[in-house]
Amino acid sequence: DGGITQSPKYLFRKEGQNVTLSCEQNLNHDAMYWYRQDPGQGLRLIYYSQIVNDFQKGDIAEGYSVSREKKESFPLTVTSAQKNPTAFYLCASRDSSDTQYFGPGTRLTVL
Amino acid sequence: AQSVTQLGSHVSVSEGALVLLRCNYSSSVPPYLFWYVQYPNQGLQLLLKYTSAATLVKGINGFEAEFKKSETSFHLTKPSAHMSDAAEYFCAVSEHTGRRALTFGSGTRLQVQP
Numbered sequence: 549d550g551g552i553t554q555s556p557k558y559l560f561r562k563e564g565q566n567v568t569l570s571c572e573q574n575l576n577h578d579a580m581y582w583y584r585q586d587p588g589q590g591l592r593l594i595y596y597s598q599i600v601n602d603f604q605k606g607d608i609a610e611g612y613s614v615s616r617e618k619k620e621s622f623p624l625t626v627t628s629a630q631k632n633p634t635a636f637y638l639c640a641s642r643d644s645s646d647t648q649y650f651g652p653g654t655r656l657t658v659l
Numbered sequence: 660a661q662s663v664t665q666l667g668s669h670v671s672v673s674e675g676a677l678v679l680l681r682c683n684y685s686s687s688v689p690p691y692l693f694w695y696v697q698y699p700n701q702g703l704q705l706l707l708k709y710t711s712a713a714t715l716v717k718g719i720n721g722f723e724a725e726f727k728k729s730e731t732s733f734h735l736t737k738p739s740a741h742m743s744d745a746a747e748y749f750c751a752v753s754e755h756t757g758r759r760a761l762t763f764g765s766g767t768r769l770q771v772q773p
Contacts, residue, residue: 552702554702579759581760581761583761588668588765588766589765589766590663590749590751590762590763590764590765590766591703591749591761591763592763593758593760593761596758596760598758598759604758606758606760636700638702638703640703640761642759645710646691646710646753646755646759647693647705647708648693648761649705650695650702650703650704651702652701652702653700653701653702655700
C-alpha cells in the first residue's frame with residue numbers, strides 16, 4: 549500500500565527539549581510539506597521540500613527545523629525556541645497534478 | 660496572495676437532509692481548489708479537486724462541488740447526509756507555481772443529527 553506514515557501518533561515534550569517528528573512516504577513524490585493545525589484554524593505551512601537535499605521555510609518556520617536527506621523521509625524537529633508547540637502536525641507529499649496527500653498526524657503536547 | 664474563507668465554523672443537518680458547506684477563495688491566477696475531510700485525530704483525506712477541466716466536480720462518498728468563477732466560490736454539497744459524514748471539512752487553494760503549497764480555510768465542522 550502506498551502512503552504516508554507519521555510517528556509517533558502522540559508525543560509529549562518537556563520545556564526546553566527538542567523533539568523530532570517522523571514522516572515517511574512511499575509514493576515516490578519529490579515534494580513534501582509540514583503543516584501545523586491548531587483548534588479552530590486551518591493548516592499553516594511550516595516547511596517544504598521540492599527535492600532531496602533542498603528545503604525552504606514556510607509561513608511559520610520559527611522554532612522548527614527539517615532535513616531532507618532521502619526522498620522518502622522528511623523529519624521535523626521542534627526546538628526549544630518554539631514558544632507554543634502544542635498542536636497537531638501533519639505531513640504531506642505532492643504529486644505531479646498538485647494534489648497533496650496527508651499522513652495521519654502527530655499530536656504534540658508540552659508538559 | 661491567496662486566501663480561502665469558509666462561512667460557518669459549525670453546520671448541523673438532519674440525517675437525509677442536504678449538506679451545503681460554503682467556500683469562497685481569492686486568487687490572482689486561475690486556482691486549483693480542493694476539499695478535504697478530517698475525522699477526529701486523523702489526517703486529511705481528499706474528497707475532490709478542481710483543476711479547470713469541468714466546473715462541476717464529483718468526489719468520493721457522494722460529495723460534489725461547483726466552481727463558480729463569477730462568485731469566486733467552490734461550495735461543497737451532498738444531497739442526503741449520512742451519520743458517517745460527521746467530520747471537519749477544509750477547503751483549500753493551491754499555489755500551482757512556486758512553492759505549490761496549499762492555503763486552507765479555517766474549516767467547517769459538520770454535525771449530522773439522527
